[in-house]
Amino acid sequence: MKIDKKYKLEKIVSKDKTREHIANVCIDKKHDAQARAIATNGRMLASVPVDIEDCDDFHDEKVLPAKVFSEARKVGGKRVEQSTIQMNGAILIGSGETFPYPEDTRPYPNWRQIMPDWKDAEYGEITLDAKMLFELAQAVGCDQNRAT
Numbered sequence: 001m002k003i004d005k006k007y008k009l010e011k012i013v014s015k016d017k018t019r020e021h022i023a024n025v026c027i028d029k030k031h032d033a034q035a036r037a038i039a040t041n042g043r044m045l046a047s048v049p050v051d052i053e054d055c056d057d058f059h060d061e062k063v064l065p066a067k068v069f070s071e072a073r074k075v076g077g078k079r080v081e082q083s084t085i086q087m088n089g090a091i092l093i094g095s096g097e098t099f100p101y102p103e104d105t106r107p108y109p110n111w112r113q114i115m116p117d118w119k120d121a122e123y124g125e126i127t128l129d130a131k132m133l134f135e136l137a138q139a140v141g142c143d144q145n146r147a148t
Contacts, residue, residue: 002051002082005073006141009039010066026108030060038111046139056087068099
């Protein structure tokens with residue numbers, strides 16, 4: 001799998017020990033042609049594109065520890081724009097370091113169920129928490145010097 005290094009999904013996964021199943025990042029390709037990496041803490045959610053490679057043992061969904069993403073970003077330094085994470089018997093990053101899959105067997109939350117269907121809405125209401133907005137912006141790779 002390849003993921004752009006600007007994404008820092010580990011910033012918004014749950015830190016709550018009682019919610020271990022959302023302390024991880026879900027790789028999902030159940031319904032779309034484009035695979036997505038999903039991270040949530042129960043109050044905010046980030047969904048970013050990833051590229052699944054032929055060498056990955058991947059079908060519909062896999063859950064990876066959040067630490068994998070921060071460690072994979074370190075490989076190759078700033079000259080490399082994408083992190084490579086292989087998903088086979090174990091999780092392997094470009095440095096040769098391996099990680100086990102999470103032991104928590106609970107399914108990842110159905111993140112699509114909470115996404116609003118805006119096509120029929122006449123209006124919407126949005127409230128913002130500045131700290132959460134900043135963390136979400138980091139998670140999806142927004143440049144701090146400009147709004148995107």
